Amino acid sequence: MSEHTTDTEAPQATDGRDPSPFEDLAKFMEIPRVSGLALAPDGSRLVVGVQNLSPDGKKVVSSVWEVDRDGGAPFRLTRSAAGESSPSFLPDGSLLFAAKRADPDAKESDNGNGDNQGLWLLSARGGEARLLAAPPAGIGSVAVARKTGRIVLTARVMPEAKDLDDDAARRKARKDANVTAILHTQARIREWDSQLGPDGTRLFVADAPGAEGKLELRDVTGDLGPVMDSFAVSSDGSKVVYGVLAALPNSEHVAELRLLDVASGTSTLFAGDPEHDHSPHAAPVISPDDSTVAYLRSDLDTFEATGKPTIHLQPLAGGPSQALAEHLDLWPQGLVWAPGSSALYFTADQLGRAPVFKVDVATGEVTRLTGDRAAYSSLHVTPDGGTLFAIRSATDAPARPVRLDTATEDQEPFLLAAPGDTVPLPGWVEEVTATAEDGTVIHSRLVLPTGAEGPAPLVVWIHGGPLMSSNAWSWRANPWVLVQRGYAVLLPDYSLSTGYGQAFVDRGKGEGSGTAFHDIMAATDAVIDRPDIDGTRTAAMGGSYGGYLTNWIATQTDRFKALISHAGVWNAQLRTVSDVPWFFRQAYGDVMLRPEHALRWSPHLYADNVSSPMLIIHGNNDYRVPVANALWQWQDLQRRGKEAKFLYFPDENHWIMRPQESKLWYETVRAFLAEHVLGEEWQQPDLV
Numbered sequence: 285m286s287e288h289t290t291d292t293e294a295p296q297a298t299d300g301r302d303p304s305p306f307e308d309l310a311k312f313m314e315i316p317r318v319s320g321l322a323l324a325p326d327g328s329r330l331v332v333g334v335q336n337l338s339p340d341g342k343k344v345v346s347s348v349w350e351v352d353r354d355g356g357a358p359f360r361l362t363r364s365a366a367g368e369s370s371p372s373f374l375p376d377g378s379l380l381f382a383a384k385r386a387d388p389d390a391k392e393s394d395n396g397n398g399d400n401q402g403l404w405l406l407s408a409r410g411g412e413a414r415l416l417a418a419p420p421a422g423i424g425s426v427a428v429a430r431k432t433g434r435i436v437l438t439a440r441v442m443p444e445a446k447d448l449d450d451d452a453a454r455r456k457a458r459k460d461a462n463v464t465a466i467l468h469t470q471a472r473i474r475e476w477d478s479q480l481g482p483d484g485t486r487l488f489v490a491d492a493p494g495a496e497g498k499l500e501l502r503d504v505t506g507d508l509g510p511v512m513d514s515f516a517v518s519s520d521g522s523k524v525v526y527g528v529l530a531a532l533p534n535s536e537h538v539a540e541l542r543l544l545d546v547a548s549g550t551s552t553l554f555a556g557d558p559e560h561d562h563s564p565h566a567a568p569v570i571s572p573d574d575s576t577v578a579y580l581r582s583d584l585d586t587f588e589a590t591g592k593p594t595i596h597l598q599p600l601a602g603g604p605s606q607a608l609a610e611h612l613d614l615w616p617q618g619l620v621w622a623p624g625s626s627a628l629y630f631t632a633d634q635l636g637r638a639p640v641f642k643v644d645v646a647t648g649e650v651t652r653l654t655g656d657r658a659a660y661s662s663l664h665v666t667p668d669g670g671t672l673f674a675i676r677s678a679t680d681a682p683a684r685p686v687r688l689d690t691a692t693e694d695q696e697p698f699l700l701a702a703p704g705d706t707v708p709l710p711g712w713v714e715e716v717t718a719t720a721e722d723g724t725v726i727h728s729r730l731v732l733p734t735g736a737e738g739p740a741p742l743v744v745w746i747h748g749g750p751l752m753s754s755n756a757w758s759w760r761a762n763p764w765v766l767v768q769r770g771y772a773v774l775l776p777d778y779s780l781s782t783g784y785g786q787a788f789v790d791r792g793k794g795e796g797s798g799t800a801f802h803d804i805m806a807a808t809d810a811v812i813d814r815p816d817i818d819g820t821r822t823a824a825m826g827g828s829y830g831g832y833l834t835n836w837i838a839t840q841t842d843r844f845k846a847l848i849s850h851a852g853v854w855n856a857q858l859r860t861v862s863d864v865p866w867f868f869r870q871a872y873g874d875v876m877l878r879p880e881h882a883l884r885w886s887p888h889l890y891a892d893n894v895s896s897p898m899l900i901i902h903g904n905n906d907y908r909v910p911v912a913n914a915l916w917q918w919q920d921l922q923r924r925g926k927e928a929k930f931l932y933f934p935d936e937n938h939w940i941m942r943p944q945e946s947k948l949w950y951e952t953v954r955a956f957l958a959e960h961v962l963g964e965e966w967q968q969p970d971l972v
């Protein structure tokens with residue numbers, strides 16, 4: 285039953301002159317995509333990353349744009365065929381960015397030929413950008429000390445290398461011998477679509493760049509292992525707090541924070557207790573007065589409960605930590621200090637949105653600053669403490685920069701202009717609720733088409749994670765591409781979704797897909813009786829964890845006319861060969877030690893039950909949900925004579941990255957739904 289609906293933004297229609305970018309997928313791929321913000325230390329300049337299609341349409345190229353803080357037109361700062369990303373600022377307002385560009389000043393022996401990601405500087409006084417550093421394997425993350433301009437960056441280096449020249453020689457020897465083998469000595473060997481090793485991450489420090497010349501990079505940590513969490517730098521650059529994943533003997537890992545004294549190169553454990561308390565400590569930020577480190581400490585994930593992150597404060601000089609706003613039933617993320625060091629800003633999923641919050645450090649009092657139906661990220665505060673800049677998106681609004689006032693509760697944002705900030709939508713969003721069997725309220729967003737001539741067919745699009753909420757704009761799982769074709773799309777926040785309190789997250793624990801399945805069915809039942817929905821023409825689809833749930837749905841009900849599973853688990857045993865097997869072990873049961881739990885919810889054991897036509901989609905280089913799942917599922921369905929198609933991407937991973945392959949993904953999804961939900965003839969997509 286649908287308890288109530290709430291109208292959201294007013295419908296936006298196309299103007300009738302241009303075909304909608306949600307109809308013409310070539311145009312959809314051309315919409316610029318905004319990601320991340322950087323604010324100059326004096327607050328005077330704001331820049332944003334923008335991704336565009338390359339002229340030949342074969343790849344995405346990013347560039348850095350300057351945003352007008354008062355809403356005027358943005359302008360492009362950087363331009364090259366390979367693109368530029370990760371902008372940050374020096375104290376004098378000069379811009380740093382990462383780019384694979386050839387160094388015009390390079391000597392033949394230099395590592396500046398554009399093969400690797402270098403750190404570039406565009407002076408505040410103008411002129412051409414110049415290369416500051418290009419380690420052999422490129423740069424990773426970059427941070428700048430606010431007062432001195434000292435630069436701290438990560439780079440991957442062969443573990444035995446004495447310095448970056450030695451690293452270059454070792455890499456060349458492997459390349460010349462055509463060797464790519466890796467000898468692993470610890471459990472973590474892959475991440476998403478990347479091999480980890482044989483190189484590891486190190487932290488490098490360099491003094492602020494002079495008017496000419498390259499940075500003198502000093503290795504200040506040596507090898508930190510295959511994966512590093514984020515790091516924070518004190519205002520003078522003398523201290524760095526960084527997160528590492530320490531390997532434990534039983535193939536588990538613990539995320540701990542270490543404190544580096546840059547002058548002496550001494551690194552000590554700052555937060556975390558690998559001997560006794562394996563709870564993760566991550567995402568450190570140092571207060572502007574250099575007194576305090578704020579970070580997120582989570583309880584350990586167990587089979588019964590998911591670790592809840594809590595803000596902790598700890599003196600930079602050492603001493604016990606103290607939890608802040610401990611009883612807040614939210615999952616804070618993206619911590620940012622207020623300039624006076626008396627408050628922190630953060631975002632957190634909350635009831636289908638991700639507002640901006642402020643927490644007072646002395647009292648723990650929490651204030652919500654945004655009251656609109658949106659998800660915020662990438663917070664930056666001006667040095668006078670009066671203004672916040674952020675990225676805002678929503679189910680019905682692509683990401684764009686916005687300006688907020690730090691003193692106003694539940695405000696509407698001031699929208700700033702950036703490429704791709706406005707697209708004509710072929711429908712609108714309603715917030716709907718349903719009641720699960722145990723009385724729990726399940727929140728969803730229902731995206732509806734404008735101009736429908738009768739009840740709309742319904743697609744239930746199930747988010748991944750599962751520890752997230754479908755509260756933001758998505759380019760990978762974009763409902764508008766289906767709404768344009770007349771479908772209504774339901775985006776349910778089932779149990780295990782964030783933003784509805786810890787009890788809601790833990791409600792589905794230990795039950796694999798069981799509770800989530802019933803929640804999704806309750807959400808579906810609540811909308812199919814609406815006069816604007818055609819409950820006889822329905823489909824369900826999802827990616828990643830949403831793909832797993834789609835696979836589970838396939839074995840539990842025949843109510844859907846089509847099911848589309850992207851990168852979904854089919855055989856729960858294969859979670860053991862994921863890049864993060866410990867996450868799946870802790871979260872969903874250990875296949876080896878508790879097979880009765882893990883296998884109870886494994887779709888492959890119920891393959892005989894599948895009756896809805898299925899489209900399986902998988903990338904060969906997916907290490908998060910290995911492709912063996914799709915191969916196994918394909919054989920299971922083929923051998924049983926089930927109606928199915930398999931869209932296989934030999935060169936893609938958990939996500940379909942190349943623009944033309946992403947376009948093909950949407951084309952195939954639309955063709956499959958049209959065949960089975962609308963009863964149209966199968967239209968073979970071009971290029972396959």
Ligand SMILES: CSCC[C@H](NC=O)C(=O)N[C@@H](C)C(=O)N[C@@H](CO)C(=O)O
Nearest residue numbers: 748749750751752828829830864867908
């Ligand atoms: C450090 S392990 C995190 C695992 C993560 N789950 C978070 O809730 C995850 O990767 N889950 C995948 C199975 C998944 O569903 N991924 C989603 C969201 O990241 C996706 O769309 O790829």
